[in-house]
Amino acid sequence: MVNRHFPVSATIGSGAIATFRSIYATAGWDVTVVPDEIKIPDDPSLTNAELETLLAGHRQPFTGENWRLWLLVGSSQGDFFGIMFDDDTVPREGAAGFADARLGNDTVIAAAARNQPLNNVPAAFLRTLVHEAGHAFNLFHPKQDVHRSVDPIGIEIMNQTGDVIGFATAANPYPNNAAFVFSEHDRLSLVHSPDPQVRPGWKNFGWGHGSLSAGLPVPVDVAGLAVPGGDEGLTLSVRMPQQAFVGEYITAEVVLTNTGDQPRHVTGLLTLAEGDLVFLRTSPRGELDHILDVAVACGPRPMVLLNPGESVTSHVQVFFTTQGVTFDTPGRHTVVAQLDTDPVTTVYSTPVTVDIRTPASETELDISGKTLSSGVGRALALGDFAKDDAARAILTHLAESHADTDTGAASALVMANSLARSFTDFTGDTTRAADPPESERFLDLAVSGRPVQRAMELAVTVASPTEKDAPVVADTLARIRQGATGTASGKGARTARKGDVAAAERLAEDFASLRAR
């Protein structure tokens, strides 16, 4: 509707960027949002009849196996934030969020959101739109779900905004306190419930979680990490350190190989930030969770032609993810990589184990004591300390004191990346200027004495996978090339052999755009 805006992305309480796609990706869904009709005439108040008429007029025919849902970014209906209004004979194809509805003026509402229409609060509006779409997928408010848990209200997506606000405080106000994920029950329903229950246009609202066929058993994941057959022609593998200490910077190598005898087109998004790849981690407590990057992008899926015998390889950081510090619990963690190689094919890796131990030396104690903060974690995940001066100080210390460790080198690379470019804080209207000499100093710390391939691996994992032009990748590669030609700065960079340089170049190329090799 004119003058109302779909929240394409929003910064949520964790500091991560959330999108409609990224939130559904946490439930394993591949969702694409297409804002199309943006000139629906203004109407300050919408009745259900008007909403149904709008849906009938704007619904477009479609064919194929993809599902369709029409979301209206509308004006208002009373004080509602949103409604899933479509429950006729072809039900659940339409839902609406109301951009004009205003948040309250309480202290538990974030100051910038107080008394503001949802149109001005992207995180709150995005939450409501994802919530209403959830109803269109036959999810209920947890407190009304026939499978109601012992905690009928919470802060996940399908709770009403009012209930989420009930958990907010002045120190942790709404929408910062909202969890932009589905509860485990709703996630399982999105994954496992029968298609007719979930797919828009099929069974009426109420099927499964309400009065209709409520006798269906609660959907569950298969116990443990039993891996389905996947695709016989594709093999996915993940390599991680077998052991690490709490707080240590950890990366993973992911390889997809065509082991069949036919060429295959596979996704080129072998990162944890774009929805195709997710790590399923079982913690020492036996809990299963999904590991994704803190920055999740939404965009087209580039495909890569993988001839028989060829592979694509990527390196990802798993130190700080949607789970916070991913491996903060000592004990054995089991990780399975799950990759949607195309819209209809999902492959899984063989499980790998990572034994996490407590720090065992003064160096490890120092590192562990400094990296377990969300500010440092976020900087390592995003490749930039932004305006977090405390994180900057810690990263500087780690880089200067422990550059011989992966964690120290990763910290140095974050500093090099951050200082190679300017950074503008639009909320504070301040700009952090680039500092090329300091950036080079930190780059030296990271590269000096380190095998060039590992230095490059760290550089491509420190750079946010959504920032293909992150300076740290090109700068590290340039420094490695200088070492190979004897033009290094003379600060101890290990002389690179020709083969090492070629490997580093491949890593940089794959970071920018995955290639079959």
Place this chain on the structure above:
Amino acid sequence: MPTQAEPRLQLRVDPALPLDECLVGTIAVQAGSQALRVSARLNLIEGDLTITVTAAGYSARCAWPWPVDTQRRTVDLAPRMRLVGAVPLLATDTSAPLFPSAGDYSLVAEYDAAPGVRLVSTAATVRRTPGQDGARAAALRDRDVIQSLLSASLLGNAAAGLRAVAGGTRVTTRVLAALALDRPDAVVAAATGDQAQADAAAAIASVLPAGVADTDPRRARLLARLGADGIPRW
């Protein structure tokens, strides 16, 4: 006289009603001996209130068929004060007829009065007797008619059915149909006499409740013409 210590949820319905008429109940949260802050969302629409209807071999949930996302609204009740609302007892949460056949039904309301506080009413009972008008009874089993009555608007192919419902003998039946057909004069015409005005106001409040439909011009205009304040009589 004993003092009621705890807050209480009460549901009142007509003891008997033919199946070709619309049943509107009255619901109240009453504070006990202590002041109480409760959800002000005492209506079917916003999701804090549900009513379970049972009979021999039958159980259904009465709730709003269109889930909405809203903020919390609370109200402070002084000791022994009541918050009163009205509730349309027409359909299940899946837009099926709430009372599928003649017989005796038991109704129990549940209200999420505050986070972690769910009040449950004692059972109210209603005897639904066979309808006198076949067309009207059939209309009240039609999904489009049911959804139109609840939404106070004309949905789908409900027009003919709503006209049949508008001929009901009860005030609440005629008022709900007139709202859906957008006939304000018919609403007012149905409310002649003190009890009829109270019934009409309750019917309006059941589908256009305070706090939800405050900005709906029909609510204010109709209540003004009825000389009612929008608070159902208890």
